[in-house]
Amino acid sequence: MKNILVTGALGQIGSELVMCLRDVYGSDQVIATDIRHVEDHPIVQSGPYEVLDVTDAHRMHELAKKYQVDTIMHLAALLSATAEAKPLLAWNLNMGGLVNALEVARELECQFFTPSSIGAFGPSTPKKQTGQETIQRPTTMYGVNKVAGELLCDYYFHKFGVDTRGVRFPGLISYVAPPGGGTTDYAVDIYYQAIQQRAYTCYIAEGTYMDMMYMPDALKAIIDLMEADPSRLRYRNAYNVTAMSFQPGDVAAAIRQYIPDFVMSYQVDPVRQAIAESWPDAIDATAAREDWGFTTEYDLSKMTEDMLAKLRSKLLQKVS
C-alpha cells in the first residue's frame, strides 16, 4: 500500500482509519475523500482531501489517476437503519458506489478493501457461533447490499484478478466520530449519555445479543488483512471478525463499575429491534484467526474503561 484512496473518509470508521493510515504509511500517501466538505476537520487538515461522490465514476477514476493510487479503501455507504428508511437510495449508493470503486481498482490495478457486516446474515442464519460459510438470506436492504457486495468483490477477484479483501464487521464502538445510522449505535450513544445524563433510554430490548468491536481493534484488523500474505487467504470477501457479544444490560452493568448511579431504561424501536433480531447473537471468527492472525485487545470491560476516559476528556475539551 503506497498511495491509498479512502472513500467515505469523514464517517465513523474513516475518521480514525485515515489518521491511522497516515501514521503508518505517511500523510501524503493517504487521499481522503467524502461527499462532504468540512474545512476544519482534522482529516482535511492533515493530508490530501478531495470531495468525491462515489456515484460519480468519472471523478473517482480521475482522482485515483491524479494521485497514482494503488489501494482503494471503500467506506462510503448508507448503514442499516438509514438504509431501511431509504431503501432505493441505499441500493443506488451502496451498490453503485461499490461497482464504481471496483471498476477503478480493475482499471488501475489497485488493491481493494471494503467492509461487509454482520448485516449480511439473516433470520435463517444459525444464531450462535455463526460460521464463515453459512446461510445468508438477510431481510434488510442493507443486508441485501452487503451479500451482493461480498459476491461482487469475489467476482472481481476471480474474473479480473483484482486483489479484493474484506471483513464482516460487527457493531463498531468509538468516540471520535458519531456512528452513521446503524442498528448497533446504542452501544456508542450509551457512553455519551452515561457521562452527560447518568441515564440512557435504550431502543434495543434487554436480552438482545449482538457482536461488537472497539475501533482500535477494527483498524488493526483492516491493516493486518491488507498486509496479509494473499496465498493464505481462503476467503477474501468477507472474513467474520468480532471481539465480544453482549446485550444492552451487559453494557449498563459495565458502565456501573465506573458510574454506580447510571440508570438504564428501555423504549424499543420496532424497526431497529427487528433488524437486531434478524442478526446473529455471536459469530465465529476462527477463519480470520487462522488465515491472517486476527486478534483483538479489547473486551467489554477494557473497552468501557477506555471509552469513558476518552469521552470524558473529549466532552471536557468541547466545554472549555
Ligand code: NAD
Ligand atoms: P458512516 O455512515 O459513519 O460514514 C459514511 C461516510 O460516507 C460519511 O462520512 C458520508 O458523508 C459518506 N458518504 C455518504 N454518501 C456518500 C457519497 N455518495 N459519496 C461519498 N461519500 C458518501 O459509516 P461507517 O460506520 O464509517 O461505515 C463505513 C463502512 O463500514 C460501510 O460500508 C459500513 O456498512 C461498514 N460497516 C460499519 C459498521 C459500523 O459499526 N460502523 C459495521 C459494519 C460495517
